[in-house]
Amino acid sequence: MSEQLRLIKKYPNRRLYDTKTSAYITLSDVKDLVLSRENFSVLDAKTGDDISRAILLQIILEEEAAGVPLFTADLLSQMIRFYGHAMQGMLGKYLETNMKSFVDFQKKLQEQSQSLYGENNSQLQNDMWSQFMNFQGPAMQTMMSTYMEQSRKMLNQMQDQLKTQTRTLFNGIPLPGFPVESGKQSHDPGK
Secondary structure, eight states, rough: OOOOEEHHHHHHOOOOETTTTTTEHHHHHHHHHHHTEEEEEETTTTOOBBBHHHHHHHHHHHHHHHHHHHOOOOHHHHHHHTTTTHHHHHHHHHHHHHHHHHHHHHHHHHHHHHHHOOOOOOOHHHHHHHHHHHHHHHHHHHHHHHHHHHHHHHHHHHHHHHHHHHHTTTSSSTTTTTTOOOSSSSSOOOO
16 A cells, blocks of 8 residues: 655644644654655645745755764865756766665664674664764775766766767768868858
């Protein structure tokens, strides 16, 4: 039986109303829904528009401002530069795929920890996870750096392939600022 989508409405007074509990909630409560993997949607009460992404971005903004930031200014700047770029859709898919891979890796480590130490030893698991990260942190960083470097190379290869395919597609068409390949005749009668 699939879980029903939990509906949250945002009113013009900026308050969030949880239709499941018939009560007003805070962004912190919405964050708790995310952490508990509850399936929900936030709708603008006036227009009916789905504003879930805006609410999630607001939670990320609060998290970034409150503690140790996850995103550096350089990373955020690079992400902003992709808006409106031809590769914008590809970057979103790339980030989503990599985040899923990272979460799957983390889940496998947690499952292995549970099989070794049992489900009821959550404090022991947390301690072991912390020790593992302290000892394996540099190795994990190296592994992730290597993975990211490979991903960067793959992305560059994809860009190069797109450029090559575009040049091939428009090869016979004279475009200002792009030379016509040798062996091809120019369509310009003045040449």
